[in-house]
Amino acid sequence: MGTVDDQILSSRILIVDDEPANVMLLEEVLASQDYTNVWSTQDPREVKALQLEHDFDLIMLDIRMPHMNGIEVMQELGNIIKDDYLPILVLTAQTDTETRLNALVNGAKDFLTKPFQQAEVLQRIRNMLEVRQYYNMKNRYAETLERDVQARTQELQNTRLQIIHYLGRAGEYRDNETGNHVIRMSKSCQLLGQSVGLSDDVSEMLLYASPMHDVGKIGIPDAILLKPGNFEPNEWEIMKSHVEIGADILSTRDSPLMEMAYSIALSHHEKWDGSGYPQNISGADIPIEGRIAAIADVFDALTSERPYKKAWPVDRAVDLLKKESGAHFDPELVEKFLEKLPQVLEVRDQYTDVAEGQSRLEALNAKLVQAAS
DSSP states (O other): OOOHHHHHHTOEEEEEOSOHHHHHHHHHHHHHTTOOEEEEESOGGGHHHHHHHHOOSEEEEESSOSSSOHHHHHHHHHHHOSSSOOOEEEEESOOOHHHHHHHHHTTOOEEEESSOOHHHHHHHHHHHHHHHHHHHHHHHHHHHHHHHHHHHHHHHHHHHHHHHHHHHHHHHHTTOTTOHHHHHHHHHHHHHHHHTTOOHHHHHHHHHHGGGTTGGGGGSOHHHHTOSSOOOHHHHHHHHTHHHHHHHHTOOOOSHHHHHHHHHHHHTTOOTTSOOSSSOOOGGGSOHHHHHHHHHHHHHHHTSOBTTBOOOOHHHHHHHHHHHBTTTBOHHHHHHHHHTHHHHHHHHHHSOOOOTTOOHHHHHHHHHHHHHO
């Protein structure tokens, strides 16, 4: 980056004066001190375009000029320079208070009175450029600090999302060895959220929060969770308790993401007609994230094979969604989900479970053989 002296001497400087002699004098003074990036113009109408092209570190600006005076030039520059410090050194033979005050109000930082004294010219230019360089250094430091903070924040967010993902898969692993149900279901939630007009941020939050919908299964005994037949009444009550268990696990709601995860875990078994559990709420009283998760969860569960059931054909699962529209499910969401069905099936094909009759170890060996061939 070089020393401060190097940075000052390489600063971009623009001289604006309608008198050629004044321009030549200032160019010679700057050249004598090895300033290397000096532009000049005698037409104040060119200043805006030149500033946009070169982003000057200092503009030496005459006040009395044809076409536009220096005040008008500063006002024009003020319209394009909002969050920056641009030193404007006013060149003027006028010493009245009104002119100087007007110049200061419109952006002037210092004055050079004509006729010029070389030593004064060089010192004022250097003083202003030092301020400009320190301003730039402060901005660069702030930008570096902001990038570091963003990187740290993103690292923490990534870690949190990994934990959330693993927690969701831990619950699902109890009755689905690959845990891919939570991936398919969460991506379907995101698609459905987008289709009903939720913002990209909220839809993305659905993607990350919904995998934890069944984390409460961790607390359900295998004899009930994996039972192939119908539940006895007491067993059904135990099975339903996974909702409260999951909500309890997620009860520390210290972020919008965890708040949504808690809401989904607690409400994804509620039904549109009020016959669901655990709170028996109905219609729009069910949080929309819970209504979305209910459809995505049921559809993927029906079309997936589990230790206690065969996978349903897609057509049969679609028929059930239609039949339960307005009873189990929000009818508007069912309609939107069916519109998104092609994308949902693409996700299902991408994240398939272990093939029927194939153990998890056999599936892994098959993948290794395929990779080696």
